[in-house]
Amino acid sequence: MIGVGYEWEVLLEYQNFQNSHSYFNMITTDICIIGAGPVGLFAVFEAGLLKMRCHLIDALPIVGGQLAEIYPQKPIYDIPGAPGIIAEDLVKNLLIQIEEFKPGFTLGERVQSLEKQEDESYIVTTNEGTAVHCKVVVIAAGLGSFEPRKPAVERLEYFEGKGVHYMVKKPQQFRNQHVVLAGGGDSALDWTIFLADIASRVTLVHRGDTFRGAPDSAEKVFELAEKGKINLILQSQVSSLGGNGVLKEVSILGNDKSITTIPTDHFIPLFGLSPKLGPIADWKLGVEKSAVTVNTVDYSTNVERIYAIGDINTYPGKLKLILCGFHEAAIMMQSAFKYVYPDQKLSFKYTTVNGVNAF
Amino acid sequence: MINITIENNEGERQDLEVPVDMGFNLMEILKACEYDIMATCGGMGLCATCHIEVLAGADKLPECNDTELTTLDTLPDADMNSRLSCQIRPSLEMNGLVIRLKALQEA
Numbered sequence: 434m435i436g437v438g439y440e441w442e443v444l445l446e447y448q449n450f451q452n453s454h455s456y457f458n459m460i461t462t463d464i465c466i467i468g469a470g471p472v473g474l475f476a477v478f479e480a481g482l483l484k485m486r487c488h489l490i491d492a493l494p495i496v497g498g499q500l501a502e503i504y505p506q507k508p509i510y511d512i513p514g515a516p517g518i519i520a521e522d523l524v525k526n527l528l529i530q531i532e533e534f535k536p537g538f539t540l541g542e543r544v545q546s547l548e549k550q551e552d553e554s555y556i557v558t559t560n561e562g563t564a565v566h567c568k569v570v571v572i573a574a575g576l577g578s579f580e581p582r583k584p585a586v587e588r589l590e591y592f593e594g595k596g597v598h599y600m601v602k603k604p605q606q607f608r609n610q611h612v613v614l615a616g617g618g619d620s621a622l623d624w625t626i627f628l629a630d631i632a633s634r635v636t637l638v639h640r641g642d643t644f645r646g647a648p649d650s651a652e653k654v655f656e657l658a659e660k661g662k663i664n665l666i667l668q669s670q671v672s673s674l675g676g677n678g679v680l681k682e683v684s685i686l687g688n689d690k691s692i693t694t695i696p697t698d699h700f701i702p703l704f705g706l707s708p709k710l711g712p713i714a715d716w717k718l719g720v721e722k723s724a725v726t727v728n729t730v731d732y733s734t735n736v737e738r739i740y741a742i743g744d745i746n747t748y749p750g751k752l753k754l755i756l757c758g759f760h761e762a763a764i765m766m767q768s769a770f771k772y773v774y775p776d777q778k779l780s781f782k783y784t785t786v787n788g789v790n791a792f
Numbered sequence: 793m794i795n796i797t798i799e800n801n802e803g804e805r806q807d808l809e810v811p812v813d814m815g816f817n818l819m820e821i822l823k824a825c826e827y828d829i830m831a832t833c834g835g836m837g838l839c840a841t842c843h844i845e846v847l848a849g850a851d852k853l854p855e856c857n858d859t860e861l862t863t864l865d866t867l868p869d870a871d872m873n874s875r876l877s878c879q880i881r882p883s884l885e886m887n888g889l890v891i892r893l894k895a896l897q898e899a
Binding site: 499503504507576582583584585615616617618619620621640641644645647670702703704705707708723753 | 830832833834836838839840841858861862865866867868869870871
């Protein structure tokens, strides 16, 4: 067993390196993989065997996709040769398997646009301005990018970036500020507890009157409320936001129809993440029921140099299984070789004969 | 077979004949009948993309398990009648159930 945590440190190093070099503004690679779930990760291995370098982009701040975000602790029974493997262990193993091919990672950023260049290559750009220049684009985006669920609150989108936050990135920004959180899940409870020591006033608004999911955190939140360290408003939801240019107040609608308005600097609704196809839908690819149609010969889309593998694609007989995505990755990379090395002849080699010949 | 009524966002209702002896959960049946349900997690009760509102017959359903409660707790639009259809296995007592698909299935 390899020491837990090691591969994550390596990953962090990559990211820090990239961030510190973002001065150069452009990451250059052979293949840009959109989505760092199990299939995107394994695609790095298949590309590496053919001496093709990869850069992965994922909207989540962590690798592993659904396995990391939705079911990290669940056993998976249908991975060949790894019976009952725990989802997050599969992700760790995949990272170990691809480590020697030194993939690049851009995490916590969502792919925004795709621009074809004169030489047929592509530049993939994220919402944070990271640009990846590549010869081939592989969409391994699962069900799309995970984005925060937005509650139905009047003027919510207007105040985005002006006091509304869907995740806590820098807790210190809330020091000595008034903060209102909404939600009843783990993250709402955990951030309420954490921010109680930082913000000058923390209010948690929850639709129900119990927190059923996380008894320990719930107990702590009730305790903080009793001591007057936080303001806990149950059986209520935030209904509208007010302010002039920046957020100044939230209105809270009680289940008894009462409306209370309280002043605040920040509103943090924490209602989990849900997958969205996002900008991929605008790339003129064949799309059928939120999935990209592909040719099963090589899992290419209707646009040259763009492939789609894993849960994001569809074709007659498609099964949304990790193992099918692995297979698709292997076939797809053989096809992508001609774009990365147009002058070379591809010869198929077994890893048992040749090893992996890392970079 | 039992009868379950499904209401769409426009308030139109459609009756569905649902088998109780084939081992399907309600999410799988809705998906098989081409209702627009993502069912991201495939029935583990973790993603809430099969969120439904029970309009009639809630008392005929078994109580939520811990996983279902935890997931419902994270949703902005869940209420007392909210359930995850993947956690409901149709049985004869559920005949006449009326539900509305609640998860927003935008692309």
